[in-house]
Amino acid sequence: xxxxxxxxxxxxxxxxxxxxxxxxxxxxxxxxxxxxxxxxxxxxxxxxxxxxxxxxxxxxxxxxxxxxxxxxxxxxxxxxxxxxxxxxxxxxxxxxxxxxxxxxxxxxxxxxxxxxxxxxxxxxxxxxxxxxxxxxxxxxxxxxxxxxxxxxxxxxxxxxxxxxxxxxxxxxxxxxxxxxxxxxxxxxxxxxxxxxxxxxxxxxxxxxxxxxxxxxxxxxxxxxxxxxxxxxxxxxxxxxxxxxxxxxxxxxxxxxxxxxxxxxxxxxxxxxxxxxxxxxxxxxxxxxxxxxxxxxxxxxxxxxxxxxxxxxxxxxxxxxxxxxxxxxxxxxxxxxxxxxxxxxxxxxxxxxxxxxxxxxxxx
Numbered sequence: 001x002x003x004x005x006x007x008x009x010x011x012x013x014x015x016x017x018x019x020x021x022x023x024x025x026x027x028x029x030x031x032x033x034x035x036x037x038x039x040x041x042x043x044x045x046x047x048x049x050x051x052x053x054x055x056x057x058x059x060x061x062x063x064x065x066x067x068x069x070x071x072x073x074x075x076x077x078x079x080x081x082x083x084x085x086x087x088x089x090x091x092x093x094x095x096x097x098x099x100x101x102x103x104x105x106x107x108x109x110x111x112x113x114x115x116x117x118x119x120x121x122x123x124x125x126x127x128x129x130x131x132x133x134x135x136x137x138x139x140x141x142x143x144x145x146x147x148x149x150x151x152x153x154x155x156x157x158x159x160x161x162x163x164x165x166x167x168x169x170x171x172x173x174x175x176x177x178x179x180x181x182x183x184x185x186x187x188x189x190x191x192x193x194x195x196x197x198x199x200x201x202x203x204x205x206x207x208x209x210x211x212x213x214x215x216x217x218x219x220x221x222x223x224x225x226x227x228x229x230x231x232x233x234x235x236x237x238x239x240x241x242x243x244x245x246x247x248x249x250x251x252x253x254x255x256x257x258x259x260x261x262x263x264x265x266x267x268x269x270x271x272x273x274x275x276x277x278x279x280x281x282x283x284x285x286x287x288x289x290x291x292x293x294x295x296x297x298x299x300x301x302x303x304x305x306x307x308x309x310x311x312x313x314x315x316x317x318x319x320x321x322x323x324x325x326x327x328x329x330x331x332x333x334x335x336x337x338x339x340x341x342x343x344x345x346x347x348x349x350x351x352x353x354x355x356x357x358x359x360x361x362x363x
Contacts, residue, residue: 003032006033006232008022019059026063038074053092068095083107084110086111097118109135112140124148128166147180148177177222180225185231188229213243273354287323300338301338304331307325308326309361310332311337
């Protein structure tokens with residue numbers, strides 16, 4: 001099941017604010033939390049860390065949220081924890097640890113058999129060499145998950161090609177993959193004093209948060225999408241909650257006022273691409289059957305550009321009522337109403353249109 005997540009970077013002065021953020025996120029269906037124990041250890045003592053996380057994890061568990069903290073070997077040393085002993089993390093209430101830096105593969109494999117069932121999350125952005133090493137020591141795959149990095153500096157995020165290769169290789173092991181998106185709310189921040197966006201994919205850095213998430217889900221390679229910086233706005237959380245992660249979804253910049261029939265075609269009807277797909281368009285054809293007896297007069301019949309959304313009008317006879325997403329520029333002979341177009345910053349989603357794919361428009 002695909003999930004949404006948030007991040008927290010707790011200090012004592014933000015404890016009440018972090019709890020309120022958890023409560024707000026729960027309202028919009030968030031089911032997991034990422035936190036950075038590495039940065040927390042720079043601002044709090046060991047006892048403060050334990051007290052902070054006990055309070056936060058208890059609050060998160062009231063809403064059935066999974067809570068995972070980012071650690072590294074230096075944290076084990078600082079807290080005097082044996083490399084494979086998960087007792088401390090169980091005591092502070094977390095559900096797993098993310099190893100930003102690893103040990104030797106064998107320790108991670110031993111960790112995966114911890115008696116508390118805590119998850120061991122490893123860095124997905126480095127490919128499968130590390131994962132393969134852990135599994136070579138017979139690591140327990142039921143407790144092993146992966147998560148890509150986020151990148152605070154501009155131009156340092158992953159290319160899509162690298163992200164795709166790493167994620168595909170991990171998926172061959174049937175291991176879950178998570179990735180990060182960035183809130184665009186002013187004043188948001190991450191674990192370190194750099195604030196240039198906080199995302200996994202560089203191309204996402206300045207995109208609306210829901211576009212980032214819809215792109216990650218569209219790849220079919222990501223199970224969880226986590227907001228990396230705090231604090232995302234309620235509007236952003238609401239936009240993420242509207243996403244069906246199992247459907248390719250678009251928003252439309254409208255060019256005309258929609259009739260009642262056109263509203264129903266776009267937003268209420270189930271859409272899927274015909275199996276015999278054209279290179280020029282994605283056709284949703286069942287709408288012409290559902291609305292066969294409705295009139296769709298011609299309007300806005302300009303020539304067609306990639307990303308346009310059209311509904312065939314009365315001049316197209318038996319095909320009237322079909323809905324198309326245009327994939328290649330072409331002339332319009334007056335029988336296609338251009339309802340609007342998919343925004344330029346969503347055009348990467350057009351690459352995921354293929355035969356039989358189910359899609360929808362977000363109103």
